[in-house]
Amino acid sequence: MQAKKVAQYIVSWLDDYCVSAKAQGFIIGISGGVDSGLTSVLCAMTGKKVILLSMPIRQTTAEYSRAKNHLRALTERFDNVEVYDINLTDTFSEFEKNMPFDLKEQHLAMVNSRARLRMMTLYALGQANSVLVVGTGNKVEDFGVGFYTKYGDGGVDLSPIADLTKTQVWDLAREVKVIEEIIEAQPTDGLWEDGRSDEDQIGASYSELEWAMNYNGDTDNLSDRKAEVFAIYKHLNAINQHKMIPIPVCLIPKEFS
Numbered sequence: 001m002q003a004k005k006v007a008q009y010i011v012s013w014l015d016d017y018c019v020s021a022k023a024q025g026f027i028i029g030i031s032g033g034v035d036s037g038l039t040s041v042l043c044a045m046t047g048k049k050v051i052l053l054s055m056p057i058r059q060t061t062a063e064y065s066r067a068k069n070h071l072r073a074l075t076e077r078f079d080n081v082e083v084y085d086i087n088l089t090d091t092f093s094e095f096e097k098n099m100p101f102d103l104k105e106q107h108l109a110m111v112n113s114r115a116r117l118r119m120m121t122l123y124a125l126g127q128a129n130s131v132l133v134v135g136t137g138n139k140v141e142d143f144g145v146g147f148y149t150k151y152g153d154g155g156v157d158l159s160p161i162a163d164l165t166k167t168q169v170w171d172l173a174r175e176v177k178v179i180e181e182i183i184e185a186q187p188t189d190g191l192w193e194d195g196r197s198d199e200d201q202i203g204a205s206y207s208e209l210e211w212a213m214n215y216n217g218d219t220d221n222l223s224d225r226k227a228e229v230f231a232i233y234k235h236l237n238a239i240n241q242h243k244m245i246p247i248p249v250c251l252i253p254k255e256f257s
Helices: 003-020 034-044 061-077 089-097 107-128 139-145 166-175 180-184 198-202 206-214 224-239
Strands: 025-029 049-054 081-085 131-133
Touching (some): 003 034, 003 166, 025 107, 034 049, 034 061, 034 166, 049 107, 049 131, 061 081, 061 180, 107 131, 139 224, 166 206, 198 206, 206 224
Parallel strands (some): 025 049, 025 131, 049 081
């Protein structure tokens, strides 16, 4: 990948889209991970107004610290960047109290609700400032295994890095000088209080998933590990198709009109 040219292309694409949408700029949720780190720098490079929003919900100290350090670094590099820190822990706790089910048994439902609460916050602040909500999903997450929350971090106006693999995200992050602490951090979605990584949840690394996305050969000849990874990829890709295809619409036959 020609990282410098790709960075310039994405920045130009962002700028053009912002102008055509008649928006004032962009808003990005900052998690302390490389995807949001890269996306925020690319948006800042447009020169447009950029709002960076940290939204901790019982966040681990490591995740929150990385996010704060990244925010500090960007405000030092770019004068078009504004930073907000909205702690949603109390709001989320109140939401939990009103749920008519066992929170421990339905823990994943509450994990996804964290992402959806953050999406609502981004859109509220975004609309108030006439800016676009920018997605931070990469190609593997968005179109490979569907590793995101529907109407959570998947609820965005545009996705500038969704055609990049995770490996390319890391390469581009270095090109645009995202702080090393962010680049070196183990990928995590930031939705679990125990700080579990993406690999812990998926069962495969991003490099393994990238291989599986592109593999078209005979699965009978694979090593045990590659066969396992390929099975993980195919399973997640299949069960998460509902995230990757348009919402089904019941089309009424013309003769019923």
